Amino acid sequence: MTRRVLLHVGTPKTGTSYLQDVLFRNTRALAEAGISYPAHRFDAHFLAALDLMRMPWGGLEAEAIGAWDALAARVRAHEGTSIVSHEILATASRTQVGRALASLGHGDGAEVHVLLSVRDLVRQIPAEWQENVKHRSRIRYAEFLEQIRDPDRATRIGSWFWGVQEVPDILDRWGHDLPPERVHLITVPPPGGGPELLWRRFSHAFGLDEVDLDLHAERSNPSLGVPETALLRRINAAAHRELAPADYRPLVRELLAHQTLSQRTGSPRLSLPPDLHPWVAELTEQWLAELRRRRYDVVGDLEDLVGAVPDPRRWADPDKPVEAQVARAGVAAVTALLLDNARLRHEEERLAGELAQAHEALHRAYLRPTYRLREKLVARLQGGRAGRALLKVYRVARGRSSLAA
């Protein structure tokens, strides 16, 4: 059987969290169809990507040590199709790409396919800024836009943004050693296209049409509105020194951003400033010409990358949000934190009750006459050299060194 590796390398904000969640929750169904999604935890491929690219990520890198080689070994061991998916792989260097492909069996009998899901820059630019804010950044939108427009890409923001979003360059790095028919572009439908259409494209590209999958999502990476993102940026500015990354992730990113603020769908949506649209349109035209020339396999339509022209009447600047809207988002955030705090208090009370019961049981055990007799005997023996030696012999004979008895 030919070993096939479907390597999905990005891009961020193209439904990748949903795809990875479905794959992770359906590993058994996939295995029955001969498809391996080798992940022992939902973020296993993220850790492997961190390891491959030797990238720090707020302490998670310590959990990533050796993860790529372990993943690659599982892929090589599977006779059939394996899927590897994480969006930060988009930013891998040529050297890292070379190592990744070789470790997955490219050039050694495996048929490696690279898949890239892509979305128009009109939506990707604001989404990437929002991702930065959800990862502790305090950068304002205007400053972010300025940095990504700097042709030198000398800043961290500029370097990262184009590393994970410049589709022709990503495919230069990942696809330079593959025939074009093994490079697959999956386009995200335009706004209003519906999530089912995107899933159908994923399903087709990954060859999952015949597999009976549970498509109920438990994890996703939902978007925030303008006042909610502005609020989060202010929280970052106020709390980033005090709040460790390990606490930030569950409290701010998960509880506040994903579970609370993303539910507020009535607020103004984040968008590209209308005056930047001509620049984006020109860039997109260049991309489309290049991608058409390369003749990759396209699932969807390259025209999806053109993006809608932003409506100036609906433009809301997140650097100058309507303060009343931010205040309302703030109330929602405080409420969520209070409710979570109350939940934790109840949990603390329950645990304190359990601990008290355990103490009481222990105390009752101490009150038994045999225990008190043994306690007296040990105290007496410890008073003299011979007694201590006797105790030592007893403990050695008993086989453990506990001083309890």
Next chain:
Amino acid sequence: MTPTARAWVAHLTAGGTTPWAQWRAAADHATADTGGEPDPGGTARHLRYLPGAQQLELLRRLNEAGRPGPALAERVLATSAPGRGIADLELVGAARDTPFGPRPVDPADLPDAELVRVATGLLAEDVVAGGPAAPEPGRRAWPWRRRYRLVGDPWLADPARAELVRRRRPPGGQQPTVHVVGADLASMLEHVWSARALVGAAPAWRDWLDPLVRRRRVPPRIDLPAVAGAWATRVGPVRVRVVLDPALLPGLLGTRAPLPGPLPLSADALELSRRVGAALGLLVLPEQRTRLLQQAWAPALADLPAARGTGVAVPQRRLARLTEVATRMREELCRADYPVLGDPDLLLPAATRRSDVEPTDAGVLALALAMVLGPTPGASPGSSAGPSPGNGPAPDEEER
């Protein structure tokens, strides 16, 4: 990959030092794009892609500094810089004409910090491969040793404690006396950062120092009144001493032989350690990183003459504010009910102390190249045991 670029890679792999611009000009002049030099190393033939400009320039600099050998050359070309930052860049004149990707560069124009990034990845791999020094066999503690604990300034306390352990005088035991070691506040700040550079994951010197001084904060370990006060509450004030004169320590700890000071590492050496520590954190767990940095990396680095020096120094313009904080600490110590050994005025930074010593990228790169190439021939093993009195600042420690 153009033939000229391929030939340049082969030239570098064979130990060549010609900069890319010169190589390209010579190739243009010869009007033969096959290059003016044969491909002697063979490495370039099987390369499927052109390595990044950072890797190529680092290899060229290594060739200038020594003889890296083919295996190391191949490793350099195959290693991307760890962490986030500028992507691997293409060579100007060798990349195909495309508007996509970062702009191609002349490798000679790359900042030194970019080359250091690549070098730290190689050095971290070397440190992991070498492993930590074998632990000394555990020996029974000397029964009549003086019971003590040594806390406070980590740069002073840690090497002294390690030496005492080696002399069979481990800390702890029944009713120990707690010695809180300190120095002037500016030195203690320099010491805390230096110690953190050898633990791993320290911020850059000024990124760490400036907010602390601005907010008049003192790191917990060197807040001497707070440390001594906490111990006094725990063990009683009669068993706590604040020691501001480290020369008193051997007598207080019941040992006649002098205790060693910290490793005499220059600002550049500490900065390189910090950056290698960051790269090490991607290869091993935090505890192992600290062990490797302190037991394998730092002694090897200190054996390098160019790495020796007196460390970073607080900028002159920060001293006034530090003096304010130190004065407050001195007053608290004078009011306390535990003894303070040494003049409390020693806490105040002297106006004549050295200042404004910071790492430079050029100095850090020079050390990184030397370490990638391996231990310097002639460096005597074990010469890093303690500071030598005649050690002046390394040439690369001059004020910016």
